[in-house]
Amino acid sequence: MKALSKKMLAGTAVAAAMLAGSAGALVAQEKPVIATVVKISGIPWFDRMNTGVDAFAEANPDVDASQSGPATADSAQQLQIIQDLVAKGVNALAVVPMDPAVLEGTFKRAMERGIVVVTHEADNQTNTNADVEAFDNADYGAALNERLAECMGKEGKWTTFVGSLGSRTHMQWVGAGEENAKKYSGMELVDPNNESFDDANGTYEKAKEILRKHPDIKGFQTSAGNDVLGVGRAIDEAGLTGKVCLVGTGLPNPSADLLESGAITAIGFWDPQKAGMAMNAVAKLLLAKKEVTNGMDLGVEGYNKVTVKKGAGEGLLIVGNGMVLADKATYKEHLF
Numbered sequence: 001m002k003a004l005s006k007k008m009l010a011g012t013a014v015a016a017a018m019l020a021g022s023a024g025a026l027v028a029q030e031k032p033v034i035a036t037v038v039k040i041s042g043i044p045w046f047d048r049m050n051t052g053v054d055a056f057a058e059a060n061p062d063v064d065a066s067q068s069g070p071a072t073a074d075s076a077q078q079l080q081i082i083q084d085l086v087a088k089g090v091n092a093l094a095v096v097p098m099d100p101a102v103l104e105g106t107f108k109r110a111m112e113r114g115i116v117v118v119t120h121e122a123d124n125q126t127n128t129n130a131d132v133e134a135f136d137n138a139d140y141g142a143a144l145n146e147r148l149a150e151c152m153g154k155e156g157k158w159t160t161f162v163g164s165l166g167s168r169t170h171m172q173w174v175g176a177g178e179e180n181a182k183k184y185s186g187m188e189l190v191d192p193n194n195e196s197f198d199d200a201n202g203t204y205e206k207a208k209e210i211l212r213k214h215p216d217i218k219g220f221q222t223s224a225g226n227d228v229l230g231v232g233r234a235i236d237e238a239g240l241t242g243k244v245c246l247v248g249t250g251l252p253n254p255s256a257d258l259l260e261s262g263a264i265t266a267i268g269f270w271d272p273q274k275a276g277m278a279m280n281a282v283a284k285l286l287l288a289k290k291e292v293t294n295g296m297d298l299g300v301e302g303y304n305k306v307t308v309k310k311g312a313g314e315g316l317l318i319v320g321n322g323m324v325l326a327d328k329a330t331y332k333e334h335l336f
Contacts, residue, residue, distance in 0.1 A: 031064050032091040034283045036276060037081055038069035039098045039163070040198055044254045045225035045272050048336055049096075052276030063287075065280050073163060073197045075099040082106055092116035092287055094279035099166030100125045116286045117315075118279050121169040126313035130282050130292065134270035134302060134322035137169050141176030143325060144247050144268045148177070148219050151245035151265045155186025156218030159210055161194045161203060161231065161248070163224035170223035173249075177221050190214055196227050203230025211238055222248025228267060232258035252331040259328045267331065270302065270322035278303045282318060292316055 036053045038046040050067045057065035070077035075098040083106055085093060093115060097103050100122040107117050107127035119131045148158065160177065162170035174193060181187045191210060196203040203222075207230055210217065220231050228250035235244050241263045250267040258264040277300045285292055294308040302322030311317040326334055 031062065032284070032287050034063055034065045034092040034094055034280050034287075035085045035090045036065065036067040036094040036279065037078060037085070038067060038096045039078065040073040041069035041071060043198060043226060044251050045198075046096075048251065049272035049276040052271075052273035053094075053280060055273070056277045056280040060280075060284060063280075063284055067276070073098060073199070075102045075164075075166065079103060079106060082110075086110045086113070086115060089113075090115060092118065092283040094118045094120070094276075094283050095122075096120045097122045097125065097168070099164065100168050101166065103127075116283055118283045118286070120275055120279050121167070123172075123317055124168050124312045125315075128311065128313065128315045129286055130316040130318055131311050132275065132279050132282055132303075132318045132320070133169075134275055134320050136319060137172040138176040140268060140323055141173030142180040143323065144173065144221055144249075145177035145180040147266045147268075147325060148221050148245055148247040149181060149184055149187060151247065152187065152219045154184040157188045157190045157214055157216060158219035158221065158245075159190050159194065159214075159217065160192045161196050161206075161220065161222040161224070161227045163198045163227075164195050165193060167223070173223050174221060190217065196222075196224050196230065198224040198226050200226040200230040200233075203227050204233050205230075207231040207234035208238070211235075211240070211244075217244060219245040220248065222246070222250075225249055225251060225254075228255055228264050229258065232263040236261060236263040251336065252326060252334045253336055256331065256335075259326075259331050262328070266325055266327040268323070268325050269334075270320075270324060271334075271336065273336070274300050274302050274322060278318075278320065292318060 053067040078098050104127050117128045119125045119128045123131050125131050160174040194206050222228055228248045231246050245265045247266045255267050278298050281298045295305055297304045303320040307319040309317050
């Protein structure tokens with residue numbers, strides 16, 4: 001009897017432990033999961049964004065926040081990652097779309113399942129609860145081009161690079177650049193909208209081709225974070241530093257050497273760390289059924305007084321004030 005009682009007690013203890021474990025798992029599942037998905041993993045821009053997602057997770061232990069992304073800048077790979085996350089039943093998606101149009105169907109299904117969708121660099125996204133932008137994209141593209149025009153003496157041939165033709169913000173920036181350049185009759189746009197897929201080596205090769213085809217070219221306006229590195233290298237190796245101007249989106253640390261040499265004239269950027277934090281902050285607010293209002297402080301630098309209006313679909317367009325332009329004289333004020 002004693003042996004049987006011991007076995008029964010042991011069995012009860014095991015059952016209790018299993019029940020406790022199950023309860024713990026249920027508690028863990030009740031913690032909202034916010035999954036950030038970027039265009040491409042392993043490059044400086046989105047490595048920096050990952051620090052923001054990690055910082056948000058640390059400051060908000062009541063949510064489970066993490067970042068992932070494809071190994072290459074490929075919209076199909078990004079779509080697969082998002083579909084897998086939807087199937088797993090995450091509570092919210094915070095996505096920087098490679099191509100917003102590719103994700104519309106999946107986002108629609110996610111929202112129908114009650115998953116909150118927040119996007120960034122995609123103000124044309126229809127199926128999203130909110131799109132978060134660091135600034136007005138037309139203003140940014142025009143500001144890059146104005147800096148380029150200043151360097152070029154407001155005349156000469158110039159061209160543009162984008163990560164992809166499907167990248168909404170990149171096309172907005174170069175489009176606004178083209179409009180700005182129309183103010184200067186001497187500026188001639190040639191072979192525009194070269195796709196780089198955010199590959200510095202590929203951009204380098206394409207820039208060399210353009211320099212050969214247009215030996216008198218005076219300017220490049222670029223969009224993807226690695227473009228300035230590839231074009232800058234091509235300019236430097238061709239001995240054209242100080243003769244060909246280069247203004248584009250880039251980060252201070254990776255661009256430092258080329259800014260110092262003069263191969264890069266100026267960079268424009270916003271802090272991807274802060275953008276990652278802002279996306280997750282909006283996702284958490286929406287998960288809590290809280291309203292995001294005009295003039296609201298998201299608690300993130302550059303997003304302390306956001307403009308909120310209706311987006312492309314039923315969701316919100318949330319715009320911050322995080323634009324930065326820097327050159328050799330000022331980039332050290334923003335080292336990351």
